[in-house]
Amino acid sequence: MRKTLYVVFACCLSLLIIYTLIINVNEKSTSRRTYVPTAQFLLRVQEENRQEQLHGGIGEETEKTAYLSFDDGPSEVTPAVLDTLKEKEVKATFFLLGNEITPEREDIVKREMAEGHTIGVHTQTHKRNIYGSYDSFFEDFDAVQERIRQVTGEEAKVHRYPWGSTTGLLRPLFHRVTAELQSRGVQSYDWNASGEDSLSDGIGGAQIKANVKKHYGLYNEPIILLHDSNVNKNTALILGEIIDMLREDGYQFDTLENRDPYLTPEEWRK
Ligand SMILES: [Zn+2]
Incomplete structure (x- = not known):
């Protein structure tokens, strides 16, 4: 009986560990996903590049x-x-x-x-x-x-x-x-x-x-x-x-x- 309880406990523990690992991985991939450039972000970069070409750098005093x-x-x-x-x-x-x-x-x-x-x-x-x-x-x-x-x-x-x-x-x-x-x-x-x-x-x-x-x-x-x-x-x-x-x-x-x-x-x- 006690042996059976140990086995059940061990199984539960294993499941818990596996579950925790899965959550962790998911969280990581989710958090990585937040760094994938959105269309909005890409548009902003494009606009910054355009401004940089036009004005020689954001925040810099431009020679025109x-x-x-x-x-x-x-x-x-x-x-x-x-x-x-x-x-x-x-x-x-x-x-x-x-x-x-x-x-x-x-x-x-x-x-x-x-x-x-x-x-x-x-x-x-x-x-x-x-x-x-x-x-x-x-x-x-x-x-x-x-x-x-x-x-x-x-x-x-x-x-x-x-x-x-x-x-x-x-x-x-x-x-x-x-x-x-x-x-x-x-x-x-x-x-x-x-x-x-x-x-x-x-x-x-x-x-x-x-x-x-x-x-x-x-x-x-x-x-x-x-x-x-x-x-x-x-x-x-x-x-x-x-x-x-x-x-x-x-x-x-x-x-x-x-x-x-x-x-x-x-x-x-x-
Ligand atoms: Zn002429």
Whole structure:
């Protein structure tokens, strides 16, 4: 009888031990399960990564620099642009049109240099046939460099392709021309935000500002395309507000010669 009781007791004890072990394992697996990332958690990580890419780290002070660039000058509008840049203490980049550097406008180009802005080559004629061949491209390019050298005593180190590097006109020449520019120490820059102030005549200042606002926030280092030709009076008028808007968003300003190279992605040219 006593032996039977022992056996029953031993069985109960064994069952208790086994039961305890099972509970334990279950608890462990349950507690492990709480660390399996939920969809919500994954979304949070994705968002943090995105913020980190955008702003250089959570909680860190972010360096954000906007690069204002003006194409197709100099013109009668350029002094007003320079006045605003001076008043707001902002440096910018001017991609010049060689044919527009008339003798009367040489002082404007000199002022751009003297006030700390960067001068770059855009094109001599702004005609499609500059892309007719490698030679015609550099004939046009060299004419602007020569004119800039005559006026400022220096050659430009930055350049912008008319209609951007994605223009189909440039496609057959792109690699050869870009390699040659680089071998001459000249860096080409497209843009990733635009006032779209050359697309239609008489575009209003509010619209130019709204156009700039559409894309610059996607980048820590936006390159903003504006124009300072004679038809761009509204650009000059709204420039102060555009600068204020960028400042309020935490951007400082610099010229493109201090920025990493930027051309639109290769696949855009296919
Ligand atoms: Zn242009």
